[in-house]
Amino acid sequence: MQARLLLEDGTLFTGVSFGAETEKIGEVVFNTGMTGYQELLSDPSYCGQIVTMTYPLIGNYGITRDDFEAIRPNLFGMAVRRYEPIPSNWRAQFSLGELLKEYDIPGIAGIDTRMLTRKIRQFGSMRGMLTTGNERVEELLERLQAAPVPHDQVARTSTPFVYSVPGSKERIVVLDCGSKNGIVHELSKRNCDIIVVPHTTTADEIRRIAPDGIQLSNGPGDPKDNLHVVETIKQLLGEFPIFGICLGHQLFALACGADTSKLKFGHRGGNHPVKELETDRCYITSQNHSYAVTEESIEGTDLVVTHINNNDKTIEGLKHKTYPAFSVQYHPEAAPGPNDSSYLFDQFIELIRKHKQENPQKPRQAVLSEMLRGELKNA
Template identity: 55%
Template structure:
């Protein structure tokens, strides 16, 4: 299939389509991850986005049954320099092209991903569409410019009903804003009894479950699109320990009076250095977000900054000065990515123990 990628800003890239033979559109973003494409494809935080892989060869170890981060992918498309047709790995069950056809996803290969990445870095995230090579460019560009930004990302990926992953340990309520399975795996590895609830769950409903702790998950899009979540956070703050990841981090900050802003091209990849201001140690982290917390806005709140990104000095973590609550912008569950920050789940367990002993 001859396909082309058309950007709202006017650039056109010709390539070869793979996966389902359908048109697809979304915001184009890039990730610097060298491996982990299966986890990236199934990460709910990529909802509504067309992802450009900066590493040139993708698909070389196929798709397997174990590395998914959600059951149904919510990304819009994938852009690669070279697609591997014959994967080689003992766990591989199908190639990337076959998986995309099965899921109705569209991708494009054979384009200059380095040039595309430079355009995104210069212009920021732009709307784009993967279409048949015969389509009129100007018509697509006009269509993209006229279309309003999509904001219902969290509503799209959050679970609609509560469900449990029962164990014998501490009872944790995981509020799903687009939660990756890696969070459930890490809590399960620590024997937590997990109840996953929709993003619309109220503080009263959460406290009725009598949890030992509340986890606020990652998720896609703009944190200001779910104002009801701020009331929920304020309602549980101080009554139960809270740990937030990515979207959860931004929502905790907003609920405590800070503000957020949109990054020019976001942080995506598995090689982002983050400094812990308390220990002066650096962790290499996995990240995937378009928005960040304004560090200056934290000064008039009860939150203290605990982590910063060394690439651009943006905020990467906070801790509440009074209540048992902390959060990070990056992904300690690291799927895919380094496991430097995995210890934060242990800190959450310790926080729940300390809070229980104070009662």
């Protein structure tokens, strides 16, 4: 079956469908990873996007449920040069095309992905429509240009309820703005007692959990669409150690008075070089984001730049001058890799332990009892 990818500037790509027979509108972006298409399509940060893979052969190792980064795929569409319908991998449970059909996601193969990538690099990310319909191009373009821009991607991907992953050491609240499973996996490796909460969770509700630290997760969309989370972070700064990742990094920066802006075509892939300023060491990182913290907005805040991108010199890491809080723009959990930056989770645990030594806390039960007495008194 024929599939078509239409960009908002009128550029049309015609290829072969390998996903669902449907129509989706989203931001067209590209990813430079040679592997990891399964982790990519299940990453909540891709919600609202049609992803072009720059590596020409996709689908050759199939799909394995164990490698998902979320319960279900989150991207709106996939564009590839060559799709392989018959995977060669003993772990494969079904093909990429079968997965896309199961979740009503369109895919297009047989198009010039190099030309599409160069166009995005030159003119920036743009909206597009991926469809298997046969309407006239003029009708499709009119519908594409009239479609509203979504601002609710975090609400779509955040957990709707609180759940726990028990451990015997530090209690960590993961504020889920569209979190990857890799974050929970890394914390579990360190035997943390993990409580995952929705993005709408208030500061007082987090205090009731009596955590040792707070993890701000990754997620999709514009950080300024989530000012309620920014307000929550403001209230918790200095009270608990905080570690932000990707969208969590941007929200942390906004809470500290910095600003964010949209990049021309973003950073997506597993091969982005990042320099740690303190050690002068370069790490190869996994990235997926459209927005970045602006350098000029750091002046006058209590933030210090800790990492920069070696390609375009954008800010990749921050820390607070006085509070136990830091963040990175990239993904240290790095599924599917590389794993260069997993040490940041160890630094987070060390920061928590140092904070507890310097600020002896009351036993959790006493904290909860005091909060309960206060609530009853106010009632």
